[in-house]
Amino acid sequence: MTDITQAKPARPRFSLDWKLLGPLAALVLLLVIGAFLNENFLSSANLLNILTRSAFIGIIAIGATFVISSGGIDLSVGSMAAFTAGVMILLMNWMLGVTDVVWLIVLTGIAAGALIGTGAGLLNGLLITRGGIEAFIVTLGTMGIYRSLVTYLADGGTLSLDSDVRGLYRPVYYGDILGLPVPVILFALAALAGWIVLNNTAFGRHVQSVGANEDVARYSAINTDRVKVFAYMIQGACVALATIVYVPRLGSASATTGVLWELEAIAAVIIGGTLLKGGYGRIGGTVTGALILTLIGNILNLTDLISNYLNGAVQGVIIIAAVFLQRGLSRKQS
Amino acid sequence: MTDITQAKPARPRFSLDWKLLGPLAALVLLLVIGAFLNENFLSSANLLNILTRSAFIGIIAIGATFVISSGGIDLSVGSMAAFTAGVMILLMNWMLGVTDVVWLIVLTGIAAGALIGTGAGLLNGLLITRGGIEAFIVTLGTMGIYRSLVTYLADGGTLSLDSDVRGLYRPVYYGDILGLPVPVILFALAALAGWIVLNNTAFGRHVQSVGANEDVARYSAINTDRVKVFAYMIQGACVALATIVYVPRLGSASATTGVLWELEAIAAVIIGGTLLKGGYGRIGGTVTGALILTLIGNILNLTDLISNYLNGAVQGVIIIAAVFLQRGLSRKQS
Amino acid sequence: MNAPVDREPLLAGQGLRKSYGPVEVLHGVDFDVRPGEVHALLGENGAGKSTLVKILSGFVAPSAGTLTFDGAPITFPTMRAAEEAGIVLIHQEFNLAELRTVEENIFLGRELRRGLFLDKAAMRAEARRLLDELHCMAPETARVADLPVADKQMVEIAKAMSRKARILFLDEPTAVLTKAETATLFTLIRRLKAEGVGIVFISHKLDEVEEIADRITVLRDGELVETVPAHGVSPDDMARMMVGRELTDFYPHIPAPGPDAETLLAVESLAAPGVRDASFTLRRGEVLGFAGLQGAGRTAVMEALIGLHPATGGRISLRGQDVRFTDVAQSKAARIAYLTKDRKGKGLLLGNDLVWNFSLFSLEKFAKPLIDRGAERAAFDAAAARVDLRAASPSLTAGSLSGGNQQKLLLAKVLETDPEIIIIDEPTRGIDVGAKSQIYGFIAELASQGRGVIVLSSELPEIIGLSHRVTVMQSGRTTGCLEGDAINEEDIMRLASGLAARSAA
Amino acid sequence: EDVTIGVSIPAATHGWAGGLNWHAQEAERRLEAAHEGLNIVIAAAGSATEQANALEDMVAVQQVDALVILPFESDPLTDPVRQVAESGAFITVVDRGLTDPSIQNIYVAGDNVGFGRSAGEYMVDRLESGAQVVAMRGIPTVIDDQRMQGFEEAIDGSGIELLAAEHANWSRDDAFEVMQDYLTRFPEIDAVWAADDDMALGALEAIREAGREDEMFLVGGGGAAAVIRGVAEGDATIPATVLYPPSMIATAIDLTVARFMSNGPVEGTFNLASPLITEANAEAFYYEDSPY
Numbered sequence A, B: 001m002t003d004i005t006q007a008k009p010a011r012p013r014f015s016l017d018w019k020l021l022g023p024l025a026a027l028v029l030l031l032v033i034g035a036f037l038n039e040n041f042l043s044s045a046n047l048l049n050i051l052t053r054s055a056f057i058g059i060i061a062i063g064a065t066f067v068i069s070s071g072g073i074d075l076s077v078g079s080m081a082a083f084t085a086g087v088m089i090l091l092m093n094w095m096l097g098v099t100d101v102v103w104l105i106v107l108t109g110i111a112a113g114a115l116i117g118t119g120a121g122l123l124n125g126l127l128i129t130r131g132g133i134e135a136f137i138v139t140l141g142t143m144g145i146y147r148s149l150v151t152y153l154a155d156g157g158t159l160s161l162d163s164d165v166r167g168l169y170r171p172v173y174y175g176d177i178l179g180l181p182v183p184v185i186l187f188a189l190a191a192l193a194g195w196i197v198l199n200n201t202a203f204g205r206h207v208q209s210v211g212a213n214e215d216v217a218r219y220s221a222i223n224t225d226r227v228k229v230f231a232y233m234i235q236g237a238c239v240a241l242a243t244i245v246y247v248p249r250l251g252s253a254s255a256t257t258g259v260l261w262e263l264e265a266i267a268a269v270i271i272g273g274t275l276l277k278g279g280y281g282r283i284g285g286t287v288t289g290a291l292i293l294t295l296i297g298n299i300l301n302l303t304d305l306i307s308n309y310l311n312g313a314v315q316g317v318i319i320i321a322a323v324f325l326q327r328g329l330s331r332k333q334s
Numbered sequence C: 001m002n003a004p005v006d007r008e009p010l011l012a013g014q015g016l017r018k019s020y021g022p023v024e025v026l027h028g029v030d031f032d033v034r035p036g037e038v039h040a041l042l043g044e045n046g047a048g049k050s051t052l053v054k055i056l057s058g059f060v061a062p063s064a065g066t067l068t069f070d071g072a073p074i075t076f077p078t079m080r081a082a083e084e085a086g087i088v089l090i091h092q093e094f095n096l097a098e099l100r101t102v103e104e105n106i107f108l109g110r111e112l113r114r115g116l117f118l119d120k121a122a123m124r125a126e127a128r129r130l131l132d133e134l135h136c137m138a139p140e141t142a143r144v145a146d147l148p149v150a151d152k153q154m155v156e157i158a159k160a161m162s163r164k165a166r167i168l169f170l171d172e173p174t175a176v177l178t179k180a181e182t183a184t185l186f187t188l189i190r191r192l193k194a195e196g197v198g199i200v201f202i203s204h205k206l207d208e209v210e211e212i213a214d215r216i217t218v219l220r221d222g223e224l225v226e227t228v229p230a231h232g233v234s235p236d237d238m239a240r241m242m243v244g245r246e247l248t249d250f251y252p253h254i255p256a257p258g259p260d261a262e263t264l265l266a267v268e269s270l271a272a273p274g275v276r277d278a279s280f281t282l283r284r285g286e287v288l289g290f291a292g293l294q295g296a297g298r299t300a301v302m303e304a305l306i307g308l309h310p311a312t313g314g315r316i317s318l319r320g321q322d323v324r325f326t327d328v329a330q331s332k333a334a335r336i337a338y339l340t341k342d343r344k345g346k347g348l349l350l351g352n353d354l355v356w357n358f359s360l361f362s363l364e365k366f367a368k369p370l371i372d373r374g375a376e377r378a379a380f381d382a383a384a385a386r387v388d389l390r391a392a393s394p395s396l397t398a399g400s401l402s403g404g405n406q407q408k409l410l411l412a413k414v415l416e417t418d419p420e421i422i423i424i425d426e427p428t429r430g431i432d433v434g435a436k437s438q439i440y441g442f443i444a445e446l447a448s449q450g451r452g453v454i455v456l457s458s459e460l461p462e463i464i465g466l467s468h469r470v471t472v473m474q475s476g477r478t479t480g481c482l483e484g485d486a487i488n489e490e491d492i493m494r495l496a497s498g499l500a501a502r503s504a505a
Numbered sequence D: 001e002d003v004t005i006g007v008s009i010p011a012a013t014h015g016w017a018g019g020l021n022w023h024a025q026e027a028e029r030r031l032e033a034a035h036e037g038l039n040i041v042i043a044a045a046g047s048a049t050e051q052a053n054a055l056e057d058m059v060a061v062q063q064v065d066a067l068v069i070l071p072f073e074s075d076p077l078t079d080p081v082r083q084v085a086e087s088g089a090f091i092t093v094v095d096r097g098l099t100d101p102s103i104q105n106i107y108v109a110g111d112n113v114g115f116g117r118s119a120g121e122y123m124v125d126r127l128e129s130g131a132q133v134v135a136m137r138g139i140p141t142v143i144d145d146q147r148m149q150g151f152e153e154a155i156d157g158s159g160i161e162l163l164a165a166e167h168a169n170w171s172r173d174d175a176f177e178v179m180q181d182y183l184t185r186f187p188e189i190d191a192v193w194a195a196d197d198d199m200a201l202g203a204l205e206a207i208r209e210a211g212r213e214d215e216m217f218l219v220g221g222g223g224a225a226a227v228i229r230g231v232a233e234g235d236a237t238i239p240a241t242v243l244y245p246p247s248m249i250a251t252a253i254d255l256t257v258a259r260f261m262s263n264g265p266v267e268g269t270f271n272l273a274s275p276l277i278t279e280a281n282a283e284a285f286y287y288e289d290s291p292y
């Protein structure tokens, strides 16, 4: 029979390296470029800024890793975030007229945010599975719906959190624990939880199996619809967490909140090595991808070398290059 | 062999009907709603407006039908259109200083537009096939690149076509032949050509087969990379055609030109019954999809029934409903 | 029949080697095809048969070795080059674009045109003609996805025929065909042979090889064992050449369950998609065969039973209790397991590793709530040893295993849940003689442990050799049940074609 | 001694913002050439979040001495600007005042309510009671709201009927389509108000196409060069516009540089009115090179 027994896995491991190292190499390259461009780039203040900032997209992208590795896609995350933020702010402002226990207000706001995000994810999941409609279309539709709703709630303007509430809520974005900003800690915890769930639980295996081959998953006693719905709910919960961190930062929500976050989140996931067609997800890569995207923005803010108008072009080139490093080269290798 | 086989074809044929009728039903429903909401809705002026307007997205979506049925996606079409328009305008304005044969200038501008669009499509195709990078990432990258380039060319503002040139160029948008506006005629011709190529040439079959199963296509001695590159070039040529029609309309291009056209084009294609995962395209459906999208906007502008802020929500609901009519129900049927 | 053997080879390979990564799977094989002969290629699963014909047909490049065509050295830079040389390969796995129609698949890559445009009428007519010749009734306008597997195989064959081959490689074309369909194919092969086409035929059904082959080449572990004229070589000889030892006890003796054995499962008048009226019972320690023509509804009954397509009528009683499952998780919890016949499409995640596949059906055992990878790996090693799964490393992908090892992996996967009722659909499709008898051994062992085993098979000898009782289906109905000495090919066929009246349930 | 001034503005995603970027870059070039040791850093942001990011970078990396900011939106950027102020930087806010005015050292105020009001008052002057007008709004934001509010206040009680106010998202393309549909919907329109010149230009094409340019006139605003030129030349279709010059960013940068390079203290609020531009005064506001 087969005598692959002599197999020495030397070759495959080498090509695997590129997949792992591709995004990391891009990250390091960007760090080096940044350090050359500005001496303050490697200051701990700047590095913490970058980490803190990447928390939003990073947390959302962790959820997107689940959705994408289950073979789906969610275009609605940006407007979902805006809508969640809007409702949270309205609720907290309203409660201020009812009670003056501010911490209760903040906690209620956070709980409501978690509920709305997860509920929105549930809705996406149900429309996709029960409705039998492509994820792309469902989430394109809900993207428009949530965006409209927040515009409607804000009456075309901006919903702003009352400053009394904001005072207590501020530390969730601006505070730190042992020198680490709270958003960074939450990002790290979300990444850790995402990694554990995706790689070390039955559910995580099921998610990736559904993405790899839905029929096989169904024949293996996996309730594929439920797995998909849960993946969208995780995405919703991640959006909620990102929003909970976001609200104290700017204290407001409007029709423009979260525009294009979906593309950034998807880009982070794919730069990180997850396959868009599903079946395979890697949280560590996603975190790297989110950091790369934030770094590009940061570096562009550091220099006058390039016309402002060309920022988008630089981003585009780096995104393509980062994925080429990982896919194109590793393909050549094998 | 089997005698169950003989009883078979009844079922599938019935479910096929839904696929064909789904988008058409949605279109008719919208027409009825429009007629109820405003008496001028069915005026020939308004109907011609709708047709003319849907020409841009429609022509682009015809190209997108090729890309999507080949299993790809192109997010860059909107910024490609803006960039193409920008270069066309700059070139024509510059030529005005060199020659005063205006028709030559217009023809050169059109030729340049065709070249740039097709070339941009070629670039996307090569990056995807030779580079081995996901279409989503490549075209997300080039989307940023073209958008930046047009912003740069316009110095952040608006590039405007010289009025001398515009005078001669105007009829390409505003003119009509036998009462039909030129853009509508071009749209119809593009649709016809697209339909013939997709359904009645070997290339069209190859496109859909590559989308259905790339390995099978390769094993059938089809040069899959070439087929894909051609699909992106067709997309680019369609963008060029749409742009050639677009430029005389407002005579200008800016950083906002074509924003979100990619999502509209993809939505038109999918509402029309083409599968996002590839393998199956239908030009007629795409045309219907483009008309549906334009109709939604038109109807929303004709009524005050719904708060302006909720336009996006209405669009979202209709898009989901149209696809549900077609996919969800036909799935239940089978 | 011996005449072609003397002719000059049309295509020959010398010293062909192939490595996948660091693993060499073909160690310098010589092989040739002569015009007008049927050259059978035999070997166990994973011996390298498919690899060899893929190299010969220009489908993959050899790592070393040369090809000569019509006496001159040749390489195939593209698939088209091979096609233009008149070399056609029918793959072991279906190579069809499922979303496209039969006619489109047949002409894919070499469409007929009139001017710039497709000549659809001509292609439809030609497709019809080819299918009729194969006695295949599938409509040429049907989507391939909607066809039963046998028809898909016929479409593959029609596609190959339409390509006017000078050399035709057939990699296990008969695995999914019935006797009658195989006979049709053989008629066709004989005609092509008469026209001077060189044919290479791969099959694990050794009686077929005896019937059609002019020469036989046997591979073992990627090495050439020998090439011999087929005349006078019996299936037993072939098996011995393949395995390198004598095969005994092909069908194991499985003791029949005692008269007081508990009835595990009783199904009455079941109705479901593809099933009109099915009734049968299964007892502890029993092997129940399910026979019928293709599309008779055997698979549909089992898929309804386990909850994949919930039943719409009838009664299912499990250990005396009425049940109706609406998803597979419920039937799994009730200790029923089903092994699909579609290993690649529905059974295994081809891109994932062996351990991942192995534990997918029984993950909750290892997830508490985090997956205990040590326990998972230990269970895999134990199960792999139990079913004699041979693979270099558990980190290989399931897709790189040979058919027999894939089947064993699937068996290990479902057995890990310790089911009491095991339903195996086509247990030996595409599996070599050695692995076949191993799998029969597992079935016997499962029955002797007091479990109930249902075997769905299109191989009558297999059904007869294994089963204590045989339920026969026709057009979605169970038409009878044969027991003990009453089990014979003739009666099964009568029930399967609806000739005999329902005798027992 | 070296001075670094950070300039944070919205990216050039529509005409007016494009003008803003152009004027900021012109000012950078002019002032850096004029003053030894002066470094101006411009960062354009695509959203409020990105703008907050840019502010952090100005503090942590560029270590700016002063910040000139045209906030995306007032509310969300108040806190991020506060952080910059706490680093000791001098703060100049342009156009949209912060929620907490104590943070800003200089405020160059635009008047969005006045923007709408000037246009509205012009309409009240020109039109009879009972005249019918349509409005074209931008992307739903506070600015858009304020402009609309000013316009509505001005025509309130005049007998002018506002038929409809749809969003055309500051875009010529959208304005073209919205206008086409207005023309279908309303057989009689006496005037069109657009909350921005870009939209006015888009609407104009639709009116021309329908051949109804004699029936109505348009008033936009913002200070687009093409429109101002037309007004100056006595264009009957766009007889007036409202000044809301993107060059206000240059004014603010000038003031901030003056704070460092001149002797006297420069601080306080500078109000930029939104005056009406008509044929009579248009010449004075025309910048030929501006991309907007």
Ligand SMILES: Nc1ncnc2c1ncn2[C@@H]1O[C@H](COP(=O)(O)OP(=O)(O)OP(=O)(O)O)[C@@H](O)[C@H]1O
Pocket: A002, A003, A004, C020, C025, C043, C044, C045, C046, C047, C048, C049, C050, C051, C052, C092, C400, C401, C402, C403, C404, C430, C432
């Ligand atoms: N793409 C691949 N990558 C790695 N190993 C492979 C690949 N394809 C085949 N192999 C290995 O090569 C060996 C020969 O496989 P091959 O498919 O030629 O066997 P076969 O004789 O056709 O078996 P079967 O009877 O099961 O079809 C097997 O050990 C198989 O695991």
Ligand SMILES: Nc1ncnc2c1ncn2[C@@H]1O[C@H](COP(=O)(O)OP(=O)(O)OP(=O)(O)O)[C@@H](O)[C@H]1O
Pocket: B002, B004, B005, C148, C149, C273, C274, C275, C292, C293, C294, C295, C296, C297, C298, C299, C300, C301, C309, C341, C458
């Ligand atoms: N879920 C379903 N819905 C509708 N029809 C079905 C369904 N499942 C199976 N059928 C139909 O029922 C018939 C029986 O198919 P099935 O696969 O059960 O046959 P079989 O006896 O297992 O034959 P073989 O496996 O040899 O092809 C086929 O015509 C099939 O198309």
Ligand SMILES: [Mg+2]
Pocket: C049, C050, C051, C092, C171
């Ligand atoms: Mg094989």
Ligand SMILES: [Mg+2]
Pocket: A304, D028, D032, D039, D040, D041, D042
């Ligand atoms: Mg500078």
